[in-house]
Amino acid sequence: MGSSGERKSSDTLRINKPASATGDGSSIGVSGGNSAPSPDINNLCPIRFRIKLTRQDVSVGRTLALEGNILVAPNIGEVGKLNARVTKRLETCLGLGISYTTITTVIDQGIYYAEFSQ
Amino acid sequence: MRSSHNRHRQTSLLAYSMCDADQFSVLIKQEDKGLVRAPCPGNYHNMVDCHCEDIQLFIDEARGLDFSNKRVTSSSPLITNAIPVIPKDWFDRPPETIHSNIIGIRLGDILNRRPYRNSAKTLLLSDDVLVDLSVLKRPVFRGKKVVLFATGIDVVIEKVWHRRLTMDLFQAIATGNFYAVTGMNFSLFLHECPLGHLINLNKSLVFCEELSKLGVPVIPHVYAITDTHREMWIKWLQNHPNIKTVLINTQMQRDNASVHEVELTVEKLAAETDVNIILNGRQPKQLLNTTRERVVISHQFNLKNQAIVENALVRQYEEAAKLMEQPRLQRATPKLRSPAPYLTL
Numbered sequence: 001m002g003s004s005g006e007r008k009s010s011d012t013l014r015i016n017k018p019a020s021a022t023g024d025g026s027s028i029g030v031s032g033g034n035s036a037p038s039p040d041i042n043n044l045c046p047i048r049f050r051i052k053l054t055r056q057d058v059s060v061g062r063t064l065a066l067e068g069n070i071l072v073a074p075n076i077g078e079v080g081k082l083n084a085r086v087t088k089r090l091e092t093c094l095g096l097g098i099s100y101t102t103i104t105t106v107i108d109q110g111i112y113y114a115e116f117s118q
Numbered sequence: 119m120r121s122s123h124n125r126h127r128q129t130s131l132l133a134y135s136m137c138d139a140d141q142f143s144v145l146i147k148q149e150d151k152g153l154v155r156a157p158c159p160g161n162y163h164n165m166v167d168c169h170c171e172d173i174q175l176f177i178d179e180a181r182g183l184d185f186s187n188k189r190v191t192s193s194s195p196l197i198t199n200a201i202p203v204i205p206k207d208w209f210d211r212p213p214e215t216i217h218s219n220i221i222g223i224r225l226g227d228i229l230n231r232r233p234y235r236n237s238a239k240t241l242l243l244s245d246d247v248l249v250d251l252s253v254l255k256r257p258v259f260r261g262k263k264v265v266l267f268a269t270g271i272d273v274v275i276e277k278v279w280h281r282r283l284t285m286d287l288f289q290a291i292a293t294g295n296f297y298a299v300t301g302m303n304f305s306l307f308l309h310e311c312p313l314g315h316l317i318n319l320n321k322s323l324v325f326c327e328e329l330s331k332l333g334v335p336v337i338p339h340v341y342a343i344t345d346t347h348r349e350m351w352i353k354w355l356q357n358h359p360n361i362k363t364v365l366i367n368t369q370m371q372r373d374n375a376s377v378h379e380v381e382l383t384v385e386k387l388a389a390e391t392d393v394n395i396i397l398n399g400r401q402p403k404q405l406l407n408t409t410r411e412r413v414v415i416s417h418q419f420n421l422k423n424q425a426i427v428e429n430a431l432v433r434q435y436e437e438a439a440k441l442m443e444q445p446r447l448q449r450a451t452p453k454l455r456s457p458a459p460y461l462t463l
Contacts (some may be wrong), residue, residue: 007164007307008370010323011271015162016280017172040277041246047163048238099160115238118161 012047013057014098014118016040045093051057053080064103064114069113071103079105081115139168139313140265143183146312151347155309165318167311183313185354188323192330194337195298196362197394200266201416209256220263220297222416225270225278227253228294231272241273247281249290252272263297267398267416268325269339269367277303279321284447292332300396301326301339303367308343308375319347323354337396340364342383343376351383355391362393363414369399377402388412 065072071080100116136157140146140326160169166176203222230250233241304318326336342348388409398416
């Protein structure tokens with residue numbers, strides 16, 4: 001949104017790939033053609049999302065590992081579990097070349113979450 | 119001579135090896151690469167860069183990196199006075215409450231969906247977003263010339279851009295009979311990939327070009343954070359004498375380096391073109407007086423804050439009225455104050 005030095009942390013997104021060529025020789029996806037854009041990748045694979053943890057005694061900022069669909073904290077063990085919908089989402093995103101490289105614990109209004117970040 | 123290159127001279131020489139942008143265009147100079155401070159990540163986050171594997175798709179989408187093939191033929195009004203951008207709290211007020219004959223509205227106000235936050239507070243916008251011009255029928259817009267400021271946060275403008283065909287964006291805007299529509303403010307952040315910068319600048323011009331084809335008066339949005347950008351804009355504007363006014367969104371320019379770039383851009387535009395310059399947001403303090411005459415300010419002029427105060431007073435009145443209807447409760451009656459008169463601009 002700006003031409004400054006720093007972005008707003010909430011205003012982060014992944015730029016979608018342009019619609020495919022229209023085949024009519026015109027510019028891609030701007031003035032004509034019938035190619036529908038692919039769904040917004042941000043709604044499927046948001047830059048960040050959170051999963052509520054089952055254990056509430058994990059220190060904030062701690063890095064978590066994902067083993068199958070189990071969230072594991074070093075020296076603690078299982079701290080949460082992904083449901084089928086989230087697991088499917090991660091698989092789909094991975095298939096699109098998008099992986100969540102960082103999983104950390106955050107606390108919001110007294111509730112502990114695992115925050116997945118691309 | 120003041121310039122970005124002088125200002126950023128001390129930027130790491132390592133930057134030359136961090137960015138491969140000059141492989142894509144002769145428009146990208148070595149000194150532009152020298153402003154890059156970190157290796158281009160190629161992760162598509164908020165901007166594409168020279169390390170994105172399918173970058174050519176984005177270059178093609180922007181119809182190339184040169185401005186010269188972007189032709190804006192529609193008229194462009196000369197804006198000479200401040201434009202109040204009307205917050206939605208004011209939409210139902212009488213048009214006489216705003217003296218200005220020309221008023222502004224934001225892109226987000228003509229969309230049927232607003233951004234929402236997911237569990238990690240990241241903003242998202244629904245896929246079924248559409249242009250909804252019904253807002254223009256609200257009282258404050260009656261008899262006014264309305265400028266659409268097609269600017270906003272990245273989440274909104276990138277989404278609208280991505281879905282422009284599906285939502286028939288340009289035709290939908292054209293039916294609004296706006297006095298003018300500004301270009302979109304695709305982000306240009308300091309020290310990022312110069313190729314990504316050029317793509318975003320060209321996307322903004324393509325937006326204007328498409329509206330121009332439909333006869334919509336446009337006000338190009340001029341972001342420039344390097345001398346190269348400024349030179350490109352000057353050349354393009356000199357070839358487009360029909361453009362009388364340009365816009366620079368300055369709402370995010372909070373640090374000195376960013377403000378400095380705005381000053382350089384405004385001064386160069388004033389010196390080498392005939393355009394007036396709308397600054398939407400903050401106004402740099404160090405503009406020359408001769409330049410200042412060509413600068414028009416546009417923001418909400420505290421209208422939003424005033425609306426909040428007035429709405430609070432109205433609620434206070436309503437609560438007091440309810441208490442008056444219940445005398446037996448013998449509650450203390452709050453001290454009433456007259457609502458502030460409407461601000462006129």
